[in-house]
Amino acid sequence: MKILMICTEKLPVPAVLGGAIQTYIAGALPYLGKQHDITVLGITESSLPDQETVDGIRFVRVPGKIFEVYREGVAVYVKSNQFDLIHIFNRPRLVLAVREAAPHSKITLSMHNDMFNTEKIDPVEANAALEEVAGIVTVSDYIGNVIRGLYPQASSKIRTIYSGVDHTRFLPGSHPKMQSTRSQLRKTHGLENKTVILFAGRLSPNKGVDKLVRALPELSKKFKDLALVIVGSKWFSQDDTTDFIAYVRALSKKLTVPVVATGFVSPDEIQNWFAAADLFVCTSIWQEPLARVHYEAMAAGLPIVTTARGGNPEVILPGENGLVVENPEDPAAFAEKISTILSNKSLMKKMGEKGRSLAISEYNWERVASDILAAWQDAMDWASEYVPMEENLAVAAEITAKENQTVAAEITAEEDQTVAAEITAKENQTVAAEITAEDTIHETVGSADEELQDLNAGPAIETEETHITNPLRRSIRTFPKESDAISKRDRLRETLQEMLRESIQESVRSSLSETITMAETMREIRSKLRRKKS
Numbered sequence: 001m002k003i004l005m006i007c008t009e010k011l012p013v014p015a016v017l018g019g020a021i022q023t024y025i026a027g028a029l030p031y032l033g034k035q036h037d038i039t040v041l042g043i044t045e046s047s048l049p050d051q052e053t054v055d056g057i058r059f060v061r062v063p064g065k066i067f068e069v070y071r072e073g074v075a076v077y078v079k080s081n082q083f084d085l086i087h088i089f090n091r092p093r094l095v096l097a098v099r100e101a102a103p104h105s106k107i108t109l110s111m112h113n114d115m116f117n118t119e120k121i122d123p124v125e126a127n128a129a130l131e132e133v134a135g136i137v138t139v140s141d142y143i144g145n146v147i148r149g150l151y152p153q154a155s156s157k158i159r160t161i162y163s164g165v166d167h168t169r170f171l172p173g174s175h176p177k178m179q180s181t182r183s184q185l186r187k188t189h190g191l192e193n194k195t196v197i198l199f200a201g202r203l204s205p206n207k208g209v210d211k212l213v214r215a216l217p218e219l220s221k222k223f224k225d226l227a228l229v230i231v232g233s234k235w236f237s238q239d240d241t242t243d244f245i246a247y248v249r250a251l252s253k254k255l256t257v258p259v260v261a262t263g264f265v266s267p268d269e270i271q272n273w274f275a276a277a278d279l280f281v282c283t284s285i286w287q288e289p290l291a292r293v294h295y296e297a298m299a300a301g302l303p304i305v306t307t308a309r310g311g312n313p314e315v316i317l318p319g320e321n322g323l324v325v326e327n328p329e330d331p332a333a334f335a336e337k338i339s340t341i342l343s344n345k346s347l348m349k350k351m352g353e354k355g356r357s358l359a360i361s362e363y364n365w366e367r368v369a370s371d372i373l374a375a376w377q378d379a380m381d382w383a384s385e386y387v388p389m390e391e392n393l394a395v396a397a398e399i400t401a402k403e404n405q406t407v408a409a410e411i412t413a414e415e416d417q418t419v420a421a422e423i424t425a426k427e428n429q430t431v432a433a434e435i436t437a438e439d440t441i442h443e444t445v446g447s448a449d450e451e452l453q454d455l456n457a458g459p460a461i462e463t464e465e466t467h468i469t470n471p472l473r474r475s476i477r478t479f480p481k482e483s484d485a486i487s488k489r490d491r492l493r494e495t496l497q498e499m500l501r502e503s504i505q506e507s508v509r510s511s512l513s514e515t516i517t518m519a520e521t522m523r524e525i526r527s528k529l530r531r532k533k534s
Helices: 020-032 067-079 092-101 123-132 141-150 152-157 179-188 209-220 243-253 270-276 293-299 331-342 345-361 365-381 389-457 464-469 471-478 485-533
Strands: 002-006 037-043 051-054 057-062 085-089 106-111 135-138 158-160 195-200 226-231 259-263 279-281 304-307 322-325
Touching: 020 037, 020 365, 037 067, 057 067, 067 092, 085 092, 085 365, 092 106, 092 123, 106 141, 106 365, 123 152, 135 141, 135 152, 135 365, 141 152, 141 158, 152 158, 179 270, 195 209, 195 270, 195 293, 209 226, 209 243, 209 331, 226 270, 243 259, 270 293, 279 331, 293 304, 293 345, 304 331, 322 331, 331 345
Parallel strands: 002 037, 002 085, 037 057, 085 106, 106 135, 135 158, 195 226, 195 279, 226 259, 279 304, 304 322
Antiparallel strands: 051 057
């Protein structure tokens, strides 16, 4: 069959910069390539060509790092090539894009993290993706159970395929091929005659190496020859110092126990540090899928102390190849388990031998490849009992449309609020003007009453000042003389009332004109938004 294996957007294949998924692919490829025509699609890397064929396996690389950019590159490549089966690693959000580009290919997923959690994929998209895939392989029962818990309908498609290790490369320090390497490393770093505890992994809070450092003072009271080696950096090949790394260094400096921090170690040299160690400790405090360092420690013949988090304890036979810490938040819990192993040299040796035996018999790459081949064959025999592909693609389009509608609605609401606020302000101004006008007229009527009283008292002499400053006086002076002062007052009130009506009508006409203008503006804005949506 023609098979495409799609890696993630984070690290390149082969594992030149490390990575569990990349190592998994590289380990299984030699066996898979003997059975099928394999192409591996991954991200570009400056040290690798964009396309190459190695041992019959085609490698194609497109821009990555950012998921959306990588997804576009994947879709373009898949659309221009034909494959019988497409195997996607750890990115369920690629499924619908791949399905659209390859409507007739079978699709399988290889899950290495809890990428089906709702904060990582919309449940609607997740359901549609699960309907499109013919099979799901996971690296631990833990990961499979997380998916089952969220999407029970996918249970029949899920199977666990534990990862593997090259047991010809990861060897015990006592092996003839590693004795010189072990001796040289220990001498170079002042570890001669020491019982070396090894941690290997990313240096981040959820990996918990600080708990191991804090356990050393208690251990050093009982064991005088201890040393700790910390292999790793903040993110694979990146050796920057983070706050957490600085914290671990500060803790280490306070100890009497020597602590060697190697920083990032190339994947093709990491086996040397396993050979130099005597005990391996995994300190993860998060729900880890299943750290592949467990396989490497077993192959190197090291007894293991790990945590009861995620899939980590699934490869531990308690008391046979290691021990499990139930409460990894507590440094004392690590001190207890480590002390149990170090106190019994015979147990320590037996655990190492058992781990090595398991690595050879159970966790080898040939077995991994065989399980993958079986999963692929089952996928080719699988007939969809779910929603047709066209409907799932419609679901994906609907999700995108809803996201666009949400954005447009937010814009519309914001602009409508702005327009409404402006109209309200105008209306408030109009009302205020009307109130002011009415108050002014009331004051004017009051002044008019005073004028009438003056008129009743007798003829007045109009000065230049009153002519200029009081226009109402001029209006009053124009009324014809009548013998009845009350009649004059009535006519004046009628005149003032007419003036008030005309003032209010003019104000309303002006406000109405502005309101109509605002309404037209709103219609234009909404019309533009509708054109944007379409």
